[in-house]
Each structure stands twice: as structure tokens, then as C-alpha cells.
Amino acid sequence: MSTAVVTARPPSPGRPRTATGRRRLAVLAVLLGALLVTIVLSVAIGAKPVPLNDVWHALTGPTGTENDIVVRSLRIPRTAVGVLAGIALGVAGALMQGHTRNPLADPGLLGVTQGAAFAMVLSIMVLGVTSLYGYIWFGLAGALLASVGVFALGMAGGRGAPTPVTLALAGTAVSAFLYALTSALVLMDQQAMDVFRFWQAGSIAGRDPDVVWQVLPFVAAGLVLAMVNAPGLNALSLGEDVARALGQNVTLTRTVGVTAITLLSGASVAACGALAFLGLMVPHLARPLSGPDHRWLLPYSGLIGAAALLGADVVGRMVARPGELEVGVVLALIGAPFFVALVRRRKPVRL
Amino acid sequence: MTSPPVRLAHERPLRAGSASWLLRVRSVVVALILLAAAVLLMALGMRIGDIPMSVPEVFQAITGDGSNHFVVMELRLPRALTGVLVGAALALAGAITQAIARNPLASPDILGVTTGSSVAVVAAIVAAGSTAGGASGALASVGIPLTALLGGLAGALAVYLLAWRKGLDGYRLVLVGIGVSAVFTNVKYWLLTVGDVTDSSRAMVWISGSLNGRGWEHVVPVALALAVLIPPALVGTRSLGALRFGDDTVTGLGIRMNLARGLMILAAVLLAAVATAAAGPIAFVALAAPQIALRLAGVAQPPLVVSALAGAVLTAAADLAARTLFSPAELPVGVVTAVLGAPYLIYLLIRVRRKGRS
Numbered sequence: 152m153s154t155a156v157v158t159a160r161p162p163s164p165g166r167p168r169t170a171t172g173r174r175r176l177a178v179l180a181v182l183l184g185a186l187l188v189t190i191v192l193s194v195a196i197g198a199k200p201v202p203l204n205d206v207w208h209a210l211t212g213p214t215g216t217e218n219d220i221v222v223r224s225l226r227i228p229r230t231a232v233g234v235l236a237g238i239a240l241g242v243a244g245a246l247m248q249g250h251t252r253n254p255l256a257d258p259g260l261l262g263v264t265q266g267a268a269f270a271m272v273l274s275i276m277v278l279g280v281t282s283l284y285g286y287i288w289f290g291l292a293g294a295l296l297a298s299v300g301v302f303a304l305g306m307a308g309g310r311g312a313p314t315p316v317t318l319a320l321a322g323t324a325v326s327a328f329l330y331a332l333t334s335a336l337v338l339m340d341q342q343a344m345d346v347f348r349f350w351q352a353g354s355i356a357g358r359d360p361d362v363v364w365q366v367l368p369f370v371a372a373g374l375v376l377a378m379v380n381a382p383g384l385n386a387l388s389l390g391e392d393v394a395r396a397l398g399q400n401v402t403l404t405r406t407v408g409v410t411a412i413t414l415l416s417g418a419s420v421a422a423c424g425a426l427a428f429l430g431l432m433v434p435h436l437a438r439p440l441s442g443p444d445h446r447w448l449l450p451y452s453g454l455i456g457a458a459a460l461l462g463a464d465v466v467g468r469m470v471a472r473p474g475e476l477e478v479g480v481v482l483a484l485i486g487a488p489f490f491v492a493l494v495r496r497r498k499p500v501r502l
Numbered sequence: 503m504t505s506p507p508v509r510l511a512h513e514r515p516l517r518a519g520s521a522s523w524l525l526r527v528r529s530v531v532v533a534l535i536l537l538a539a540a541v542l543l544m545a546l547g548m549r550i551g552d553i554p555m556s557v558p559e560v561f562q563a564i565t566g567d568g569s570n571h572f573v574v575m576e577l578r579l580p581r582a583l584t585g586v587l588v589g590a591a592l593a594l595a596g597a598i599t600q601a602i603a604r605n606p607l608a609s610p611d612i613l614g615v616t617t618g619s620s621v622a623v624v625a626a627i628v629a630a631g632s633t634a635g636g637a638s639g640a641l642a643s644v645g646i647p648l649t650a651l652l653g654g655l656a657g658a659l660a661v662y663l664l665a666w667r668k669g670l671d672g673y674r675l676v677l678v679g680i681g682v683s684a685v686f687t688n689v690k691y692w693l694l695t696v697g698d699v700t701d702s703s704r705a706m707v708w709i710s711g712s713l714n715g716r717g718w719e720h721v722v723p724v725a726l727a728l729a730v731l732i733p734p735a736l737v738g739t740r741s742l743g744a745l746r747f748g749d750d751t752v753t754g755l756g757i758r759m760n761l762a763r764g765l766m767i768l769a770a771v772l773l774a775a776v777a778t779a780a781a782g783p784i785a786f787v788a789l790a791a792p793q794i795a796l797r798l799a800g801v802a803q804p805p806l807v808v809s810a811l812a813g814a815v816l817t818a819a820a821d822l823a824a825r826t827l828f829s830p831a832e833l834p835v836g837v838v839t840a841v842l843g844a845p846y847l848i849y850l851l852i853r854v855r856r857k858g859r860s
Contacts, residue, residue: 260680260684323612324851325848327786327840327844331785331844334706334710335841338834338837344699344702344703344706348699351694352691352694480692483687490684494678495674
């Protein structure tokens with residue numbers, strides 16, 4: 152953990168580099184391997200365990216056996232949604248922490264999730280939107296407004312980037328505000344309540360296979376923008392003035408960053424609801440492996456995010472048999488002690 | 503604590519045995535105005551219902567004659583009283599917490615009390631729904647408040663222990679509180695998905711903070727808690743005044759700092775937990791009322807009695823708004839306080855930051 156403090160500083164010529172090119176590729180390969188393992192576990196483990204050769208059978212030549220149907224219509228969509236959302240939240244968290252230079256930044260803590268939630272509930276109840284294709288746009292708009300709002304509030308009244316406490320409290324305030332509006336809407340309509348409660352808990356279970364294809368373009372666009380944003384973000388981490396002196400267009404870099412964060416977190420919220428703490432934890436796990444370079448931090452965070460989300464989902468399926476614990480709850484139970492540990496450290500983390 | 507014999511013209515000493523306070527004329531005037539406002543808002547709130555009444559009719563019904571005596575005394579007065587007492591208790595809890603954390607942003611909302619209560623109550627409602635056929639009868643009148651009280655205490659204890667590290671740092675306390683609250687919130691959402699949808703709706707109303715259907719059984723515990731806890735809290739303000747100066751000064755002043763602090767936190771937690779048990783978590787009253795009181799009274803730290811009265815006024819006004827804005831539909835009062843309180847928290851944040859810069 153303490154390495155995060157060191158490596159998060161801009162690299163200076165005197166300090167030995169933590170990762171060479173070859174090592175970085177090796178780490179990338181290991182993370183890919185870990186993700187593959189969790190994908191296999193996620194497809195094989197569940198209320199009904201499926202042996203690995205049956206999984207293979209379902210993938211290569213399905214003949215309509217019970218296991219084939221379970222794998223193809225339940226497990227694979229669920230796993231695919233998990234991979235997409237995990238990558239999206241991991242990268243979004245790393246981008247947020249980079250842009251705010253704030254170790255506590257996370258889409259859930261900063262109100263982005265509740266922004267998307269409010270806009271989506273509003274579109275469902277007031278405009279009668281029924282399909283994910285319809286309301287994902289509202290979710291993205293809500294996420295964008297909330298993220299811009301929280302940053303603006305965190306910046307207001309002070310000079311430069313907001314402190315972790317200011318940003319966390321601004322996020323809490325915006326979340327509470329939007330949550331109150333959402334619950335006022337939901338309380339007037341029991342049907343909306345029934346949808347909302349499942350959505351608020353955060354889950355990747357029981358997703359329609361179409362969800363994957365509907366969310367994929369948004370995540371893909373967000374990832375492309377994130378990688379485009381990485382070099383600019385590296386320059387920004389030296390401070391806005393230095394970045395400007397290096398010829399960076401700071402406004403453009405910020406705009407691309409916020410757009411990427413919105414696409415990634417908005418898409419994941421639309422697909423699986425509120426998943427707290429994943430975006431917070433993942434960059435802290437990735438940073439000791441990658442160093443401060445966002446060109447490596449972002450892909451590492453994406454892979455770790457997907458593996459962590461699937462891992463938490465598998466754990467949730469195993470601990471509460473025959474039922475299951477929503478992945479959002481498992482993530483909160485793991486994430487909150489992580490958050491408390493971050494806060495309790497003697498020296499506050501600086502980014 | 504020997505203070506120099508400097509006294510301002512508008513301050514009057516008030517002595518009771520060995521204890522003494524400085525009474526400020528402005529604080530007393532503000533307190534009286536707030537008290538009048540609270541009574542007026544209560545009266546206005548009591549007009550509303552299936553049988554609409556005028557304010558004079560409400561007073562007539564209270565004093566005895568008239569056919570509305572039962573409606574007012576058994577239904578409307580307890581609801582109105584629960585509102586102002588809960589508001590006062592929350593505000594008092596907030597005033598104590600803010601003085602101890604030396605941070606205007608601290609409140610029992612953030613420190614795990616209200617979220618702890620919420621989780622415990624949702625768990626009780628959901629469990630009762632599947633085993634005892636619904637949350638009603640004895641469980642609703644005794645079990646739910648008790649569950650809320652215990653949940654609130656457990657939540658606060660968790661936050662306090664996790665934030666403790668060779669002492670309590672105000673900011674660490676707030677951040678740990680946010681983390682612990684997030685877990686409780688997620689567990690609460692999960693419990694809502696486990697339950698039957700009607701139980702979940704009922705739980706949802708409760709966790710939004712509502713005064714609907716409150717009776718004397720809700721009034722009495724809050725009134726008792728206030729009666730028991732206000733006197734020691736007032737005595738404790740003397741040590742709170744010293745706590746504001748920072749650990750070194752406090753130790754120098756010879757006050758057993760951590761003991762004083764611990765007892766005051768316990769009082770704040772009890773007040774907040776009892777209030778939450780009666781009406782659910784009514785958001786942001788504990789945060790906003792002490793800050794409003796501090797500005798009205800023109801003093802440096804939240805004045806306890808004025809804060810309590812400000813909390814009563816705030817809650818009564820919010821409930822009135824919740825019942826009339828979307829009439830005939832009624833919102834839970836907590837939705838209104840959250841919608842109004844969150845922008846206020848943001849305003850506070852900006853102010854604190856401005857001050858930090860200069």
C-alpha cells in the first residue's frame with residue numbers, strides 16, 4: 152500500500168523506475184490470465200455447478216442439454232455483463248482519481264451513480280421509457296450532470312483541486328439530494344419501487360443477453376477516449392501550469408476525461424445498477440504494479456476491475472447458497488474496510 | 503477554568519450552585535422567537551387532515567369542547583409533537599457532534615447512527631414479513647423503535663472504534679463515517695430486495711423519515727430522552743467550550759478530555775438514535791439546525807438550546823411542506839429535509855473551503 156504514495160508522485164530522474172517495458176507486458180499477461188480464470192469460474196459455478204467439459208460442450212457444440220441452456224442463456228450473459236462493467240468501473244475510477252488527484256474518488260462516492268439512477272427513474276416514470284436502449288441515454292445525461300456538478304462544487308470557493316474530504320462530502324451531499332428525489336418518485340409508484348430496489352442493490356444476475364450488446368458500444372467508446380486521454384492526464388499530473396507550459400490543451404484533456412468517465416460509469420450503472428467501491432479500490436491495487444503512467448494504469452485497472460467484479464460475484468453466489476448475495480453487497484463489504492484503511496493511514500495518500 | 507473577569511454589557515451571569523453560564527440577550531430573544539415559530543407551525547400542521555380545521559378550531563379542540571377533541575388530541579397533536587421533539591433531539595445531537603468534531607460538517611447522519619438504525623429496522627421489517635406475516639401490532643409499536651435504537655448505537659460504536667487512532671481526528675471521523683454508512687446503505691438495499699414488495703415499500707417509507715401516523719407512544723420516549731439528556735448536555739457545554747481549543751490546550755486546562763468527549767458523544771448518539779427510532783432518519787436536520795442557530799445567535803459554537811429550537815422549527819416546517827406541496831399526496835418529511843438540506847451542506851462546504859484558503 153505504501154508504494155502507492157511513492158509511485159503516485161510524478162516520476163523524477165533520480166528515482167529508479169518501478170517497471171520496465173518487459174515487466175509491464177508480463178504483468179499485463181498475468182492480469183489477463185487472472186481475468187480468464189475468473190471468467191471460467193463465473194461460468195462454471197452457481198446454483199447448479201457445471202463441469203468444465205460441459206462448459207466446453209455448450210460453447211463449441213450445444214445440443215440443448217440442461218447445462219447447455221444454463222451456460223448459454225444465464226451464465227455467459229451474466230459473465231459478459233460483469234466483464235464489461237468491471238472494466239468500465241476500473242478505468243472510470245482510475246480516470247477520476249487521476250483527474251481529481253484525489254485518492255478517494257469513485258463514481259459511487261461522488262454522486263455519479265445516483266445521478267444516473269435519478270435520470271433513469273425519471274425517464275421510466277415520467278416519459279414511460281421501457282427499453283434499456285431508451286433509458287441508457289438518460290442515465291448518461293444524469294451521470295454527466297452529477298459528475299460535472301460534484302467537481303464544480305468541490306472546486307468552488309477554493310483554489311485548485313478539491314481536498315479528499317471536500318470532494319467526498321460534496322459527493323455525499325449530491326448523492327443524498329438525488330436519492331431523496333428518486334425515492335420521492337419511487338414511493339408514489341410501487342411498480343417502479345419493485346424495479347428500483349433491485350437496481351439500487353447492484354447486481355449482474357438475470358441480465359437479458361441483449362444488455363451486453365446494448366452497453367458494449369458505450370463502454371468501447373469510453374475505453375477509446377480513456378486511452379486517448381492517458382498521455383494528457385500524465386502531463387496534468389505534473390500540475391495544470393506545467394501541463395500548459397508543455398503545450399497541453401488542459402480544457403480539452405479535462406473534457407475528454409469527463410466524457411470518458413461519464414460513458415464508462417453511466418453504461419455500467421445502466422447495466423448493473425449501483426456498484427459501490429469497485430472504482431475506488433481497483434486503481435489502488437493497480438498503481439503499485441503500473442507506476443504513475445496512466446497509459447499502463449488504465450489497462451491494468453480495467454483488467455483488475457473485471458476480475459474483481461467477477462470474483463466478488465462468484466463469492467456472492469457461493470456464500471449464500473441456495474440464494475445469492477448481490478455483487479453490489481459483496482463489493483461494499485470488501486470495499487468499505489479498504490476505504491477505512493485508506494483513511495486511517497498515517498500519511499494521507501497524495502496523488 | 504478560571505476565566506478573566508471580562509464581561510460584555512449584553513451578557514448576564516446565571517448561577518446555579520457552583521455552575522454558572524453567561525446568558526446572552528440576543529440568544530434569549532432568538533430562542534423565544536423560534537419557540538413561537540415552532541408553536542405556530544405545529545398549529546398550522548394540525549389544521550391539515552381528513553377534517554380540515556382553522557387554527558382557532560384547533561386550539562378550541564385542545565382546550566376541551568367540540569367534537570374534534572379526539573381527532574386533535576389523539577391523532578394530530580402527537581404527530582405534531584413528535585415532529586418538533588424529534589427535530590429538537592436531532593439538532594441537539596448535531597450541535598454536540600459539531601462541537602466535538604470541531605467541524606461544521608459533522609452530524610449523526612454521517613456518523614453511522616441513522617444508517618445503523620435504518621439497516622436494523624429494514625432487517626426487522628423484512629424478517630417479520632417472512633416469518634410473522636408482516637410488521638404490525640407489537641412489533642411496530644415497541645419492536646421497531648427498540649431495533650432502531652440498538653442499530654443506531656451499534657453503527658455509532660463501529661464508526662467511533664474505526665476512527666479511533668491515538669485520539670479522534672475530526673476529518674478522519676467524518677470520512678470513516680462515510681465509509682461505514684456506505685456499507686450499511688448497501689446492506690439495506692440488499693435487504694429491500696430480499697423482502698416482499700409491500701414490506702419493502704413500508705420499509706422504504708420508514709427509511710425516508712416519516713411522521714405519518716405517529717402517536718403518543720412516539721412522543722413519550724423522545725420527550726423523556728430530551729428531559730434526561732439536556733441537563734447533562736448543558737453542563738457539558740462548559741467542557742465543550744474548552745474542547746474547541748484543541749487537544750493541547752484542553753489537556754493543559756486539566757479536563758479529562760477523552761472522558762468528557764466520550765460522554766458527550768454518547769449523549770449525542772442517544773438523542774439521535776431515539777429520534778430516529780421515533781420518526782426514521784430525517785436527513786440533514788442535525789447538520790443544518792446547529793449552523794442556523796449559530797448564525798442567528800451570533801456566537802462561535804452551536805448554542806444547544808437555540809439549536810434544539812431551530813431543529814424543531816425546521817422539522818415542523820419541512821413536514822408542513824411535505825404534506826401540502828403535492829397535496830393530496832403526502833411525501834415523507836425526510837424527503838423534503840434531504841432535498842433542502844443537501845444544497846445547504848454544499849453551501850457549508852464552499853464556505854469552509856473559502857475560510858481555509860484565506
